[in-house]
Amino acid sequence: MHVRRCLTAALAAAALVGGGLATASAAQAQALSTQAYSCHFYASGGGEYAGHYSGNTVVPSSTSVTSAGIEAQCLLSRIGYYTDSVDGIFGPHSQAAMELAQQTYNSVYHKHVSVDGFPGPESWWGLRLVAGG
Incomplete structure (x- = not known):
């Protein structure tokens, strides 16, 4: 900052x-x-949330601030994969962190999540699960 x-x-x-x-x-x-956003973590239904987006389908934008981008950056930060400021723009650093998270899901949970660097319908669950525990 x-x-x-x-x-x-x-x-x-x-x-x-x-x-x-x-x-x-x-x-x-x-x-x-660009500004930094705060993460306010709470658990619900077996998953972790950061107070910006509670869904599991929206893919964050790489060019503009979105609540899904803020949420994903917060969760990736929580697990130590993302170390930049939380700005809501899901750029190259966010995407690299998400790729690591997706690779983790695939190896630890024996899933077949696409390693594309974006949380979407098939990988939000894993991001929330890993961040929560």
Whole structure:
């Protein structure tokens, strides 16, 4: 989080020094608007939840913030597979963490979950189960 604040300050200073307020690129706007979300864990029905999404079908977006993305990042963080800030955008780090979780389901629970890096209908159950115990 400290790095993000420093980056935001540096981008703002560069825009001002460059001769006034410059129009931010889409990537800069995304970096400036990204925030970290809190995870509030609770158990229900044998699974773990983080308070953002309680379903098991939505696939998080890799380009925008979604409640499913926040939930999945929280659960992946809980099991130690995801170490970045929880921002709700299911990008490359989130996908790599999810691939590890999917490989774990397949080896530990002898399942045949697709290792695609996204929680979806066939892998939300495993993410909630592993995070819960």
